Amino acid sequence: GAGVSQSPSNKVTEKGKDVxxxxxxxxxxxxxxxxxxxxxxxxxxxxYFQGNSAPDKSGLPSDRFSAERTGxxxxxxxxxxxxxxxxxxxLCASSLVGRGMDEQFFGPGTRLTVL
Amino acid sequence: GENVEQxxxxxxxxxxxxxxxxxTYSDSASNYFPWYKQELGKGPQLIIDxxxxxxxxxxxxxxxxxxxxxxxxxxxxxxxxxxxxxxxFCAASGSRDDKIIFGKGTRLHILP
Numbered sequence: 001g002a003g004v005s006q007s008p009s010n011k012v013t014e015k016g017k018d019v020x021x022x023x024x025x026x027x028x029x030x031x032x033x034x035x036x037x038x039x040x041x042x043x044x045x046x047x048y049f050q051g052n053s054a055p056d057k058s059g060l061p062s063d064r065f066s067a068e069r070t071g072x073x074x075x076x077x078x079x080x081x082x083x084x085x086x087x088x089x090x091l092c093a094s095s096l097v098g099r100g101m102d103e104q105f106f107g108p109g110t111r112l113t114v115l
Numbered sequence: 116g117e118n119v120e121q122x123x124x125x126x127x128x129x130x131x132x133x134x135x136x137x138x139t140y141s142d143s144a145s146n147y148f149p150w151y152k153q154e155l156g157k158g159p160q161l162i163i164d165x166x167x168x169x170x171x172x173x174x175x176x177x178x179x180x181x182x183x184x185x186x187x188x189x190x191x192x193x194x195x196x197x198x199x200x201x202x203x204f205c206a207a208s209g210s211r212d213d214k215i216i217f218g219k220g221t222r223l224h225i226l227p
Contacts, residue, residue: 042218100214108158
């Protein structure tokens with residue numbers, strides 16, 4: 001079946017512009033995670049959605065970052081007034097049960113470059 | 116919160132030899148320890164996981180060991196092959212929140 005998809009695969013933007021990154025999780029997965037991976041670095045947790053519960057936003061680095069998950073499916077990560085340090089690969093993952101206790105299926109990521 | 120340390124950051128082994136990657140975690144409440152493999156240009160993919168009720172798990176050439184007392188867990192790859200070249204991440208979860216915390220990764224090079 002279809003895996004997790006993300007769009008766009010690459011995004012180049014100018015400093016100060018807003019960007020939206022999209023994630024389509026695997027159908028039926030209740031949990032959805034966003035991570036940031038800077039060059040040569042690990043996976044930095046950003047935000048976590050679990051069913052209809054309020055999202056865990058504790059990893060968002062600043063108030064320029066926000067995310068939504070509509071209808072328990074598609075998620076959008078928005079970065080406002082982008083800065084050069086926002087350049088990274090943004091990865092989305094979904095899992096059936098969530099709570100960090102089962103396999104996370106990752107999308108291929110969106111590579112964001114802020115000029 | 117949980118903190119996961121992973122080493123080495125880079126590892127080169129001769130094809131056919133074994134590779135070992137080690138991780139430590141800080142929160143004794145963590146009880147789920149997955150390992151992910153990330154190939155170039157792709158998202159990470161789960162290769163093996165272990166829960167705290169067992170000390171070792173094996174799947175063909177891959178094995179993971181867990182020492183809960185010392186808060187250590189390790190990935191062992193035997194008879195390494197060129198396709199094992201990738202970045203490997205350990206992770207820990209199951210503590211007081213629902214987050215999974217990843218190590219910083221190990222870049223494994225299999226030398227011909």
